[in-house]
Amino acid sequence: MKCREVRDRLSAFADGELEGDERKAIASHLEHCDSCSHEYGELLGVADLLSSLETVEPPPYLWQRVIQRVGKPERTTLWERVAHKFVYAPVAAAILIGVFVGNHLGETMVRTFTVEDTETLTLSSLDDCPPGSFSDVYFSAWEE
Amino acid sequence: MRRSDVELMADVATGDTRAFREIVERYQRQVMSTVYRFTGDYYEAEDLTQEVFIRVFKAAKRYKCKAKFKTWLFRIVINLCLNYRRDRAKRRSESLDAPVVTNEGEVMREVSAPDGDIPDVALEEREIRERVRDAIDSLPGNQRVAVILQRFEEMSYKEIADALETSVSAVESLLFRARRNLREKLAPYVYVR
Numbered sequence: 001m002k003c004r005e006v007r008d009r010l011s012a013f014a015d016g017e018l019e020g021d022e023r024k025a026i027a028s029h030l031e032h033c034d035s036c037s038h039e040y041g042e043l044l045g046v047a048d049l050l051s052s053l054e055t056v057e058p059p060p061y062l063w064q065r066v067i068q069r070v071g072k073p074e075r076t077t078l079w080e081r082v083a084h085k086f087v088y089a090p091v092a093a094a095i096l097i098g099v100f101v102g103n104h105l106g107e108t109m110v111r112t113f114t115v116e117d118t119e120t121l122t123l124s125s126l127d128d129c130p131p132g133s134f135s136d137v138y139f140s141a142w143e144e
Numbered sequence: 145m146r147r148s149d150v151e152l153m154a155d156v157a158t159g160d161t162r163a164f165r166e167i168v169e170r171y172q173r174q175v176m177s178t179v180y181r182f183t184g185d186y187y188e189a190e191d192l193t194q195e196v197f198i199r200v201f202k203a204a205k206r207y208k209c210k211a212k213f214k215t216w217l218f219r220i221v222i223n224l225c226l227n228y229r230r231d232r233a234k235r236r237s238e239s240l241d242a243p244v245v246t247n248e249g250e251v252m253r254e255v256s257a258p259d260g261d262i263p264d265v266a267l268e269e270r271e272i273r274e275r276v277r278d279a280i281d282s283l284p285g286n287q288r289v290a291v292i293l294q295r296f297e298e299m300s301y302k303e304i305a306d307a308l309e310t311s312v313s314a315v316e317s318l319l320f321r322a323r324r325n326l327r328e329k330l331a332p333y334v335y336v337r
Contacts, residue, residue, distance in 0.1 A: 042334055
């Protein structure tokens with residue numbers, strides 16, 4: 001192949017658009033022709049420079065903006081609507097369970113406390129020296 | 145199971161916004177990046193990307209499944225980008241001192257150094273990107289489209305030809321000329337491999 005023919009197809013060669021004999025012929029030509037090989041190197045150099053351009057991420061709200069501008073309400077399934085409506089249901093259930101369990105525990109504790117109170121809080125417990133106390137034992141010893 | 149673009153578009157044509165949402169989420173990144181390479185301005189790119197998808201929704205009934213959806217989509221992208229370019233050329237009275245908004249925030253416009261006048265110190269990556277963007281920006285519309293679709297969207301010549309509604313040999317010629325122009329403009333920065 002002549003240099004001019006090769007150069008005309010270098011872009012397609014670099015982009016992997018050529019196949020078969022033509023590709024082989026150009027590859028072989030580049031191995032032996034410094035001038036075409038240099039041009040090919042420049043082409044790849046330009047491609048490298050283009051790669052330096054960054055990609056951008058679309059904003060997270062893009063869909064919302066698009067659907068607003070389309071002016072059509074978003075269609076959702078029945079399940080999505082129910083799920084959306086009751087999005088706080090698990091939280092509400094947790095609170096209810098918490099109140100119920102807390103109430104139950106509270107009642108149990110009060111009941112236990114009350115039983116203990118009836119056992120210990122007799123009128124004698126209000127004496128200066130309740131029976132069984134250290135002072136009761138001390139004064140009883142004196143009296144004897 | 146992942147539904148094909150064609151299946152989704154059939155539903156979009158009936159006004160199904162869930163199918164439309166899937167299409168938007170599937171392609172928004174590619175569309176936004178391509179448009180950004182055209183505009184170089186994040187907010188302009190965002191606005192144009194929204195416009196692309198609005199057109200997709202409105203034109204969904206006209207989409208024929210014979211054409212690959214991506215090709216059809218990029219035809220819309222290209223038309224909008226080329227129109228944007230024409231509009232911008234008309235209102236090119238903006239001040240050179242005005243900052244440019246990129247996804248890295250606002251940066252000041254820099255006037256390119258004359259050809260061959262490279263500072264001794266290595267140029268910062270951002271400066272190089274600016275020069276590359278300027279070089280792409282200076283290409284004629286179709287050359288620019290061809291370069292962006294080939295290089296960044298990795299489309300084949302056939303796909304680009306379909307998107308531009310032209311022949312494969314015309315695309316090859318466009319890319320050949322585009323690269324020759326870019327090589328001239330970016331000569332001081334090209335590292336020959």
